Amino acid sequence: MSLTLPTIPLPNSQVDPGDFSEEEIEAEAIRLQGAIQQLHRWPIEACRTIAPLTLEINRLKEERDVFLIAHSYQTPDIIYGVADEVADSYTLSKAARDAPQMTILFSSVRFMAETAKIVSPHKTVIHPSPEAGCSLSDGITAQDVRDLKTQYPGVPVACYINTTAAVKAECDVSVTSSNYLRICERLPGDRLIFVPDRFMGAHLQKSLEGRKEVIVFDGECEVHATFTGEKVRHWRKQIGEEVSVLAHPECGADVLEEADFVGSSEKLINEAVRLGSLNRPNVMLITECGTAERVLAETDSELNLFGACVMCRHMKATQLEDILQALKEPRADQIIEIDQEIIARAQRNLEEMFRLAE
Numbered sequence: 001m002s003l004t005l006p007t008i009p010l011p012n013s014q015v016d017p018g019d020f021s022e023e024e025i026e027a028e029a030i031r032l033q034g035a036i037q038q039l040h041r042w043p044i045e046a047c048r049t050i051a052p053l054t055l056e057i058n059r060l061k062e063e064r065d066v067f068l069i070a071h072s073y074q075t076p077d078i079i080y081g082v083a084d085e086v087a088d089s090y091t092l093s094k095a096a097r098d099a100p101q102m103t104i105l106f107s108s109v110r111f112m113a114e115t116a117k118i119v120s121p122h123k124t125v126i127h128p129s130p131e132a133g134c135s136l137s138d139g140i141t142a143q144d145v146r147d148l149k150t151q152y153p154g155v156p157v158a159c160y161i162n163t164t165a166a167v168k169a170e171c172d173v174s175v176t177s178s179n180y181l182r183i184c185e186r187l188p189g190d191r192l193i194f195v196p197d198r199f200m201g202a203h204l205q206k207s208l209e210g211r212k213e214v215i216v217f218d219g220e221c222e223v224h225a226t227f228t229g230e231k232v233r234h235w236r237k238q239i240g241e242e243v244s245v246l247a248h249p250e251c252g253a254d255v256l257e258e259a260d261f262v263g264s265s266e267k268l269i270n271e272a273v274r275l276g277s278l279n280r281p282n283v284m285l286i287t288e289c290g291t292a293e294r295v296l297a298e299t300d301s302e303l304n305l306f307g308a309c310v311m312c313r314h315m316k317a318t319q320l321e322d323i324l325q326a327l328k329e330p331r332a333d334q335i336i337e338i339d340q341e342i343i344a345r346a347q348r349n350l351e352e353m354f355r356l357a358e
């Protein structure tokens, strides 16, 4: 039951080599293939095809002093070709806040680019794919949060970072997959409202059992909701030998019960790499496919990856061509604009996250 990765993203039209010489393109293709570390899926011809794009994006980035951030679920050509920082959502929000550059290009889904704007409102934040949403952030409105606050007055509200700026503005603190347990534990009182992920909320309720009651909204991640405990047990049986199951906390409780390790995208990657170095090569990754692509690129060990990764259509909406276009001449809808009053309130929420997470 080996893990099957999605088809590789190649440009939609013929790529113009521009001013780059054949030697420069060849050297870039070799660099890309060496970094991606998937010799069969990413043959040198494919790397040659995208090389003029990565060369041009890197040239423009330098010329215009742009910091390019990419989430781990972006494709390897973006991650290893052009990104300056790749990580999970918590680390990326800090990277956006701390980058000295005045322009950030955020290759990911909309709520992450909005978060970058909230933590650094004086910077220009470019988001190449304005249509790239997220089933969690699109499934809850600011009014939903206001209604919950009316229903449960005085109860602190924690929101998953996968929410719009308007929703963050209504909540006391944001949390991410790498710190939700720690932050929610530290909130005052014996009750809290958690929005919008019902699976993460259930996991939180389980770990706070006897200490806090968690009032949960009913959103879910369309990617992680597709996994079930039954599927994991079935794959385990098919493998027939010892395997470590690594799952993201956006998965349902039945999946997390089967997991040996639960963590953010970055923590899952580190754990898979660590298991490989301990000579425990059988790893089942229960998450989005980008995690497996990063593990393959970043391990020196022979790993056998099992299970079935699921692709996030929103995360995969961005291609190198979109990044190049947005860098050259961003359209108005590719520049993040948020109402000043919302920024101020959402900023307090994120500052509280940084304070409680550290």
Ligand code: 13P
Residues within 6 Å of the ligand: 072, 087, 088, 089, 090, 134, 162, 176, 177, 178, 221, 250, 263, 264, 265, 266
């Ligand atoms: P993390 O990278 O923080 O684990 O988030 C996963 C995710 O689904 C982002 O949309």
Ligand code: SF4
Residues within 6 Å of the ligand: 109, 133, 134, 135, 136, 137, 162, 221, 222, 223, 224, 250, 288, 312, 313, 314, 315
């Ligand atoms: Fe949203 Fe899930 Fe896609 Fe992450 S993987 S962006 S949570 S839909």
